Each structure stands twice: as C-alpha cells, then as structure tokens.
Amino acid sequence: MQVLLYILQKEFLLIFRDKTILRLIFIMPLMQLLVIPLAADYEVKHIAIAVVDLDHSSTSQRLTHKVGSSSYFQIIATPHSYAEATKLAEEGKADIVLTIPPDFERDLETTGLTSLQLAADAVDGVRAGLGTSYALAMVRQFQAGMRSGATSADMSRAGPTIEVVSANLYNPHIDYPKFMVPGLLAILVTMVGAFLSALNIVQEKEAGTIEQINVTPIAKYQFILGKLIPFWLLGLLSITIGMLVGRVAFDLWPAGSLLTIYLFSAVYLIGVLGIGLFISTLTESQQQATLISFFFMMIFVLLSGLYTPIESMPNWAQTIAAFNPPSYFVEVVRGVYIKGSETRDLLPALLRLGGFALVFNLLAMWSYKKRSS
Amino acid sequence: MSEPVIVAENLTRRFGDFTAVDAISLEVSGGEIFGFLGANGAGKTTAMRIFCGLLEPSSGRASVAGFDAMTEPEKIKNEIGYMSQKFSLYSKLTVKENIRFFAGVYGLSRKQAKEKTSEIVDQLGLANTADALVTDLPLGWKQRISFAVATVHEPKVVFLDEPTGGVDPIVRRQFWDMIYEAAERGITVFVTTHYMDEAEYCDRISIMVDGAIAAMGKPADLCKQYAVPTIEDVFISLARKATRHGD
Numbered sequence: 143m144q145v146l147l148y149i150l151q152k153e154f155l156l157i158f159r160d161k162t163i164l165r166l167i168f169i170m171p172l173m174q175l176l177v178i179p180l181a182a183d184y185e186v187k188h189i190a191i192a193v194v195d196l197d198h199s200s201t202s203q204r205l206t207h208k209v210g211s212s213s214y215f216q217i218i219a220t221p222h223s224y225a226e227a228t229k230l231a232e233e234g235k236a237d238i239v240l241t242i243p244p245d246f247e248r249d250l251e252t253t254g255l256t257s258l259q260l261a262a263d264a265v266d267g268v269r270a271g272l273g274t275s276y277a278l279a280m281v282r283q284f285q286a287g288m289r290s291g292a293t294s295a296d297m298s299r300a301g302p303t304i305e306v307v308s309a310n311l312y313n314p315h316i317d318y319p320k321f322m323v324p325g326l327l328a329i330l331v332t333m334v335g336a337f338l339s340a341l342n343i344v345q346e347k348e349a350g351t352i353e354q355i356n357v358t359p360i361a362k363y364q365f366i367l368g369k370l371i372p373f374w375l376l377g378l379l380s381i382t383i384g385m386l387v388g389r390v391a392f393d394l395w396p397a398g399s400l401l402t403i404y405l406f407s408a409v410y411l412i413g414v415l416g417i418g419l420f421i422s423t424l425t426e427s428q429q430q431a432t433l434i435s436f437f438f439m440m441i442f443v444l445l446s447g448l449y450t451p452i453e454s455m456p457n458w459a460q461t462i463a464a465f466n467p468p469s470y471f472v473e474v475v476r477g478v479y480i481k482g483s484e485t486r487d488l489l490p491a492l493l494r495l496g497g498f499a500l501v502f503n504l505l506a507m508w509s510y511k512k513r514s515s
Numbered sequence: 516m517s518e519p520v521i522v523a524e525n526l527t528r529r530f531g532d533f534t535a536v537d538a539i540s541l542e543v544s545g546g547e548i549f550g551f552l553g554a555n556g557a558g559k560t561t562a563m564r565i566f567c568g569l570l571e572p573s574s575g576r577a578s579v580a581g582f583d584a585m586t587e588p589e590k591i592k593n594e595i596g597y598m599s600q601k602f603s604l605y606s607k608l609t610v611k612e613n614i615r616f617f618a619g620v621y622g623l624s625r626k627q628a629k630e631k632t633s634e635i636v637d638q639l640g641l642a643n644t645a646d647a648l649v650t651d652l653p654l655g656w657k658q659r660i661s662f663a664v665a666t667v668h669e670p671k672v673v674f675l676d677e678p679t680g681g682v683d684p685i686v687r688r689q690f691w692d693m694i695y696e697a698a699e700r701g702i703t704v705f706v707t708t709h710y711m712d713e714a715e716y717c718d719r720i721s722i723m724v725d726g727a728i729a730a731m732g733k734p735a736d737l738c739k740q741y742a743v744p745t746i747e748d749v750f751i752s753l754a755r756k757a758t759r760h761g762d
C-alpha cells in the first residue's frame with residue numbers, strides 16, 4: 143500500500159507537469175463536443191432529381207409538381223428518356239432519377255396498379271438512401287391524396303393499402319446534438335483512456351525508466367494500479383468536463399441519473415485503460431503505440447453506432463460490433479441522456495463492460511513482464 | 516573476504532543462434548569492487564541484466580545475494596541497486612522527488628525517505644539544485660544522483676553499467692569516490708567500464724571476449740601475468756582476438 147502511494151504520487155506529479163496531457167483533457171472535450179454535433183448533421187436537402195415523364199398525363203404532372211415543391215428535392219431536369227437521365231446521373235448532376243412509365247395514369251385508373259422507377263446514384267450511399275426514402279414517402283403521400291379524392295365507388299375497389307412503417311433512424315427532424323453529444327462523450331472517454339495510458343507507459347520505455355522500475359521490487363499489480371488509477375480519474379474528469387460543455391453549449395443533461403453515468407464510465411474506463419496498457423506492453427515506441435491505438439480507435443468509433451446505427455449494418459459487421467466495447471457504452475450514455483435509462487435497464491451492458499474490463503486487464507497483466515525471456 | 520555475493524556457474528544466454536553470454540563463471544565477494552570489462556558487444560550488459568533479474572538465463576546458474584537468478588528474480592531485486600547505461604531517472608521530477616520515489620518503492624517509510632533524501636542532497640552538495648528538474652542538470656550530476664538513487668536502500672550489491680560514460684576525468688574521479696564510500700559501507704560493487712584507468716581502481720576485474728571470460732584477477736596480477744605495464748595493454752591484447760564487433 144505504502145509503495146502504491148509513492149507510485150501514485152510520482153504519476154500525478156508527472157501528469158501535472160505534462161502540459162500536453164492537461165491540454166488534451168480540457169481541449170479535447172471542448173473541440174469534439176462543440177464542433178462535431180453541429181457538423182455531423184445527417185439531414186439531406188436539395189437532392190437533385192431528374193424526372194423522366196413518359197406519360198405526359200395530368201396525374202404524372204401532378205406527381206412531378208409535388209416532388210418539385212418539396213424542399214428536399216430540386217428538379218434539375220425533365221429529360222425525355224431514361225438514357226438521358228442516366229447520363230445526368232453519370233455526370234454527377236442528378237442524385238436520383240424518377241421514371242414515370244407511359245400509361246401511368248391509365249393503368250392507375252383502370253387496374254389501380256402501376257409502377258414507378260426510382261434509381262439513385264449510390265456513390266454517396268447516405269444521400270442515395272435518404273433520397274430514395276424521401277421520394278418513396280412522397281409517392282405514398284401522393285397515392286393517399288389520390289385515394290381521398292376518389293369517389294366512394296373507387297374506394298371500394300381500391301384494395302388493401304400497403305402500409306410501410308419506417309423507423310425514424312434518419313428522421314430529418316431529430317435533434318442532432320441531442321443524439322450526438324452523448325455518443326461523443328462515450329468516444330471521448332475511450333480516447334482519453336486508451337491513448338493516454340498507452341502513450342504514458344511507452345514513454346517510460348523510451349526514457350528507460352521502465353527498466354529502473356523493473357529492477358525494483360515493485361509488484362506487477364502495483365505498477366499497473368499505479369498507471370490505472372490516475373488515468374481512471376482523468377477519464378472521469380474528462381467526461382465531467384464533456385457533460386458540462388454539453389450543458390452550456392447545447393443545454394443537454396442526462397434525463398437519467400448521473401450516478402448511472404458515472405457507474406458505467408467507471409467500469410468502462412477500467413476496460414479502456416486495460417486496452418491502453420495492453421497496447422503499451424506490445425509496443426516499443428510512441429509512434430508504434432499511436433498507430434496501434436489509432437487502428438483500434440477507427441474500429442471503435444466506426445463500429446460503435448456513433449455515426450451509423452448498428453442495426454443498419456450488415457450482419458457480419460453487427461457481429462463485430464457485438465464485441466466492440468464502445469458500442470455498449472455509446473448505447474448506455476445515449477440511453478441515460480435521451481431516455482433516462484436506469485442502471486437496472488442496462489444491466490446486460492454493465493455485465494459486458496465488466497467482462498471486457500476483466501479480459502483486457504488480465505491480458506495486460508499477463509503480457510507485462512518485469513523480466514524478458 | 517566474506518562469502519560470495521554474486522556467483523555465476525557456466526552462465527549462458529542465447530538469442531536465437533547467437534550466444535551473447537557463453538558459459539561464464541565467476542564469484543564476487545561481499546564489499547568487493549569488481550570491474551566487468553569487455554569490448555562493445557562482448558556480452559557485459561546481457562550478463563548484468565541476468566544478475567539483476569531483468570533477463571532469463573538460457574542455461575547455467577547464477578545467484579545474487581543468495582537468491583537464484585533463474586527462479587527467484589524478484590527476491591534479488593530487494594537486495595540490489597542497478598544503474599543502467601541508459602540514463603534512467605525521471606527527468607520531469609526534481610532531484611528530491613526522484614530520490615523520494617525510489618526510496619519509497621524500496622520500502623522506506625516517509626520519515627526514512629525524507630532523512631535519506633536530505634542526507635544524499637548534503638552528501639552531493641546539491642542543496643541549491645535539489646528542487647530543480649533532473650532534466651536541467653549536467654550529465655555528471657545526473658550520474659551521481661543515479662548512483663545515490665541506486666543505493667538509497669543500502670543494497671547488498673550495486674550493478675553499474677558504464678556509469679561514467681561521457682564525462683570529464685574530474686567528474687569521473689568524484690563518481691569513484693562515491694563508489695569507494697559505498698564499498699566501505701559493505702556494498703558490493705559490480706561495474707562495467709571502458710576506461711582502463713577505472714579498471715585499475717577495482718579490487719578485481721574480468722575481461723570478456725566474445726561472450727566468455729578471457730581473464731580474471733587483480734589488476735596488478737593480470738599485468739604481471741601478461742607481462743605488460745597496464746591493464747589497457749592486457750585489454751587490447753585480449754580484445755584484439757575478438758571475432759565479434761560491437762556497435
């Protein structure tokens with residue numbers, strides 16, 4: 143215990159003398175939380191659409207007009223053939239091509255069955271996906287409008303309507319900061335924990351001080367706790383700063399209990415620090431540690447559900463995400479912020495985060511050797 | 516002389532196909548100043564790292580302060596001090612903080628650590644710089660502080676790996692005064708060096724060539740044996756036969 147106190151004293155002295163660490167702790171939350179929620183806005187407007195009206199009927203003109211009057215779409219051309227429209231898409235002028243077939247109106251009136259074709263330039267997948275779903279929504283509205291304007295006799299043979307239920311994953315009216323800030327808080331904790339702890343130990347390797355430590359009777363657990371505790375506290379400090387920034391800048395505060403946030407952060411941080419420790423035992427220089435941490439961070443962030451919902455990922459990616467610790471933590475922080483989730487609602491996540499903390503710290507303990515073989 | 520504090524019997528360390536330390540045997544008695552000489556790459560640092568419990572031996576036996584280097588490396592660590600070639604104090608801590616930290620990890624109480632710190636500061640005449648960051652000090656001072664830190668817990672043995680590299684003769688002389696003082700207190704000193712005048716200060720020396728010990732004995736006896744005037748001549752005549760070349 144006495145030895146551990148000496149180690150902690152040394153670690154804190156070194157941290158407070160390292161201006162870079164302190165800047166990182168204070169500036170990172172500010173930058174991330176102030177810039178990203180405003181920049182990462184999924185709302186897509188002014189989608190360039192080309193309408194190929196092969197019907198030239200009053201119904202097709204009404205549909206074209208409806209699409210054109212929406213703020214989401216901008217009709218950039220009404221070419222005479224699908225081929226011409228595709229050319230526009232190829233040139234990057236049109237995001238979406240809506241083709242109204244000949245006999246559109248007649249088919250609709252006689253059989254009640256007809257089809258429309260929507261083709262999207264999927265190079266920008268988000269734009270294509272959103273554009274298509276906006277356009278679909280619009281066609282459905284148009285269809286509903288036609289029905290209500292029809293006579294009762296028509297109504298009777300209108301047949302069943304296909305109700306498409308859309309999840310509001312990309313709801314353009316979602317409040318983005320409210321969605322992004324809690325997720326960013328989770329990522330912030332991940333970065334502070336993994337990066338700082340990995341770099342710190344590798345720094346000791348580079349300076350040669352680790353060898354001086356290894357030649358003392360310091361026990362492994364004392365060394366690891368000496369590294370874990372300070373960065374654990376710093377991680378909790380950074381999420382606190384982050385929450386305050388969210389409050390001041392976006393008027394966001396957890397709907398649920400702060401205690402829940404801290405409980406999960408505490409457990410999650412132990413895991414993230416374990417990863418940092420593990421990385422530091424595998425690397426010899428700060429460059430190596432930075433590159434490896436970066437590699438992990440990319441996976442952590444992209445598969446965390448921060449930017450893209452895990453539910454909309456392909457199955458294999460969902461499987462990876464299931465083993466990606468930040469995905470649980472992002473979910474937890476969002477849950478507490480937005481839905482006011484309580485600890486007991488989140489117990490499965492707590493167990494997983496706990497397991498993950500255990501695994502990485504055991505790995506770190508195992509791979510940290512005072513003596514090389 | 517008292518019973519041996521460092522013992523090696525056919526101690527060997529291989530890295531793949533390369534035999535860095537090739538079946539060396541030696542005994543160093545308590546309170547002795549033992550010079551561990553050899554050209555660059557001869558295997559000195561490797562052998563020293565085994566004695567300190569930083570590296571596993573491949574075969575043979577080594578014991579330090581009565582503990583086996585193979586099976587009880589952590590027990591050895593309580594009994595030894597080590598000053599590596601690579602300067603290894605915390606450069607962003609002050610002189611006092613470094614001493615206090617290492618005193619602490621060797622199990623000294625707060626009170627003892629404090630006493631020891633002021634004792635070292637007085638001894639080294641560092642009263643004015645005790646609160647300066649180590650990074651700002653000249654190399655010679657850093658080396659003397661490192662030595663003081665390595666012996667802060669009054670170990671049985673202190674291992675010094677080229678402790679006086681890169682400093683002028685006056686500073687080296689001051690450093691050796693500290694070594695003598697430690698030896699007088701009963702601390703066994705195991706030191707590697709490239710300075711042949713320093714070799715002459717040792718009670719006994721060994722000269723390593725290509726991982727093996729080529730000669731061992733009192734400096735004067737070795738000169739007599741090789742019929743040359745200085746240890747430098749002994750060293751050159753042995754090291755010239757080396758097939759291995761260091762950095």
